[in-house]
Amino acid sequence: MSKRDTTIGHAVAAATCTLLGTAAPALAEDEAARWDFDTALLYYGEDNDRVRDLSASILARRDFDDDRYLNLDLTVDSLTGASPSGAIAMDGPQTFTSPSGNDVYETAAGQVPLDDTFLDTRFALDVGWTQPFARLYTMTAGLGFSTEYDYTHLGANLGVTRDFNRRNTTVSAAVAYAQEDIDPVGGTPLPLALMQDVGDDSSKAGTDTKDVLDLLLGVTQVIGPSTVLRVNYSYSDSSGYLTDPYKILSVVDPVTGDTIERAPASGALGPTGVYRYEARPDSRRKQGLYAEVKHDFTGKVLGVSYRFGTDDWGIDSHTLDARLRWPIGEFNYVEPHLRYYTQNAADFYRFSLLDGDPLPSFASADARLADLDGVTLGLKYGHRTVSGSEWNARVELYQQSGNVPGGQLIGNQSRRAVFPDLDAVIVQIGYRFKL
């Protein structure tokens, strides 16, 4: 070329842009997006003015070179509303000393008693670091901190994954340890102590702690071009203060099933019935087996999972979950979701305590430790933008019903409200983007 003295690269680039109909792309060396954000705003609301939770979360991932990531997960929750205290409904109104010990609250006749002093803001931060440490090995280490009014959690975790079989098989193992400080409003009640009048703190101690050790073993296997299987085994060992300091049991007449009445000391405010604070064992060992299959039916992805959980409190649980991601065009998808959960009651679950019987070692009337079934039905819609960001919105309805184990309902109890069935709605809006 006689024009060799003058370079033609720019002219070739310009001609190429005309041909391809694109703006001249720069050959920048290091403009890669480094931050990945996954943000969500979630509302959870139970019917009849029970628990409401508004939570905002930001999951951020910073990518460093050589497969190293920093993960930051920040969540702020605001909980309001009332939750069942564990006491039973009565034909007349009932008065309770509030957890603080400074006041009383009333429950109307025929209503399941709710503790409506429930109000809290939770702040949680998790920091994690992931990096390869040998060929095919990746390790993750993390620290977690969360705090709310009566509770502080501090945790650490360490995990290792190894790829096999041309990265079609991944085996992972993780261990996590957490310590939690519990400082309930008004102090931790003594096990099965009687609820006292306002101003009498003889049933309360100070603060307490618990330790939780979690182990997880998992295998992820790519079975074919369209199918991935994941199997996990989990083991969790909690020890320390595992009782819910705000839950109580009604002490009832063994024949009528009615709460034994009492009167506050003269001039004092206090409970109108006999109630005892609950007591749970100071250790709990849980095991879980989880299996999930995801299959791609040429465009539509079905994910089905099953989890079996069992623990030494006598609770066995089964969870069946199915989601189907259905693309609509190239940028949108809908994802119906169905989940079914069932568990049986803990060994020490008691609907009420019988007056005159010797006190058991452990007892709780917490509905979450009873027989219960829950069904979740949901739909998610997602829209992906050309730049790779994603908007999504999810609406789910949750319905839970509980049963008192056979023989625990006495006399009048069976004609009154036992467990209010729970209906809840979950609405979530999410946005994922890169910077």
Added chain:
Amino acid sequence: MAATSRSVDLAREDGFWVSRFRAMAGPCEVLIETLDATEARVVAERVADCAWRIEDKYSRYRRGNVVDEINTADGRVITVDEETAKLLDFAATLHDLSDGLFDVTSGVLCRAWTFDGGTRVPTQAEIDVLLPLVGWDKVQWSRPKLRLLPGMQLDFGGIGKEYAVDQAVQLARNICGRAALVNFGGDLAVSRSRADGRPWRVGIEDSAVRARAASRVLELRHGALATSGDTHRFVLADGTRYSHILDPRSGWPVRDAPRSVTVAAATCTQAGMLTTLAVLVGNDAERFLEAESVPHWVLRH
């Protein structure tokens, strides 16, 4: 290639979904950095459709396509579609920029040369017969009307594959937020940098290098790579190795052409043009690429 072999294989390999298919007389692959098989399949199928569409439209071995229409026009004026017009504008620009070295009408010279590793070298008389049919300056191109002299042939072989890579990678970028690498027989481009910011690692196809059990692995974060060379196609006669790169002005292979040239550029078409021109300037390939200040790898011997 028969239409029946047009299928896309999708497999999970080394953390990517990898799709393989054949197009433009060679193996093609797409690497998609996602766990989502659905997403991978959508990208893979659209990219393959794109390659096959361009192959069908611009292969000079197909009957009934626009190239066939042009090459059988026998001196008549042909009105071409917008995409073909853009390619012809591009060919005209490159012909001008390269002082006639890059020429989409040089394909008829292959009637004299058969680069099958054999030993037959044509006579000058055989070449002289063909030269009047070679030269973009003999073409009447007034968008969108094209007129070739009777007997002239148009061949987009020097642009088509790189153009297809750029079209395919643009498509992948539009339909998928994930990083993807499109590789059509060694000419390749990436849709975006990988999620973790690491570069794509690309081995350059080169039999001579492979024979030495070494490999040239390049790191690519953005843009494209194209490779030209006579690695596989040559004539060996009287101890002289004639490359398949013909100088359209003389009808003879370019002397001292590098065995292979690889260039990195923002687009595959751009990289492809620079590699083609570098090979065409023969002995001056390195100097040419240095002057253009593009990342390049030249292999001789």
